[in-house]
Amino acid sequence: MDLGKDPLALDRQVCFALSVASRSVIAIYRPLLEPHGLTHPQYLVLLALWQSSPRSVRDLAETLRHEPATLSPMLKRLEALGYLTRRRDATDERQLAVELTEAGRALRAEAEKIPYRVVERLGMELGELEALHAALTRVLEATR
Numbered sequence: 001m002d003l004g005k006d007p008l009a010l011d012r013q014v015c016f017a018l019s020v021a022s023r024s025v026i027a028i029y030r031p032l033l034e035p036h037g038l039t040h041p042q043y044l045v046l047l048a049l050w051q052s053s054p055r056s057v058r059d060l061a062e063t064l065r066h067e068p069a070t071l072s073p074m075l076k077r078l079e080a081l082g083y084l085t086r087r088r089d090a091t092d093e094r095q096l097a098v099e100l101t102e103a104g105r106a107l108r109a110e111a112e113k114i115p116y117r118v119v120e121r122l123g124m125e126l127g128e129l130e131a132l133h134a135a136l137t138r139v140l141e142a143t144r
Contacts, residue, residue, distance in 0.1 A: 018139075028121050032114050036107060037081050042074050043111075046100075049084065050108050054099035056089065083107060 003012075010016055026040045033043050048063050049055060057075070061068045075098060078084045083104035089095035119129060 025118070025122075028118055029114070032117055036110070039074075042078055043114075045071070045074055045078060046083065046104065046107065046111070049098065049100050049104065050111075053084075053104075054097045057086075057096045057098060060098060078104075 006012070029040050029043065033040065038046070044064055045060065048060055055063075057068050057071060060066075060075075061071050064071070075084065075086055079086055082101055085099050085101055087097055087099070089097045119126065122129065124132075
């Protein structure tokens with residue numbers, strides 16, 4: 001494997017490109033989420049819940065690759081916004097169940113516009129974004 005003349009050149013580092021791209025893409029989401037009082041991490045929680053609700057905190061943490069302790073403040077904030085509820089699971093008191101409220105379910109209709117606006121803002125072909133997503137998914141799998 002040959003990494004070229006300068007394997008430490010900043011502009012050749014995958015970690016640098018991922019870091020800057022991540023911050024830049026998340027910045028596109030910010031003005032789209034602000035009217036709903038959401039941050040990007042909170043939006044990811046809602047995406048997971050729109051996919052399946054109710055869910056345990058442990059399941060959400062695994063899905064989002066967060067520690068449950070990191071997730072708790074986000075869930076509290078989303079509950080304060082009226083988008084979800086947290087309650088002890090009736091079948092296992094040790095588990096905390098997270099469920100969308102009516103307002104949380106209704107927000108999905110508004111949120112469905114967000115991916116289209118992000119794709120438009122990025123100005124990339126859908127095929128390019130799908131290929132990027134596939135490559136990033138392989139990166140995620142390699143880092144598990």
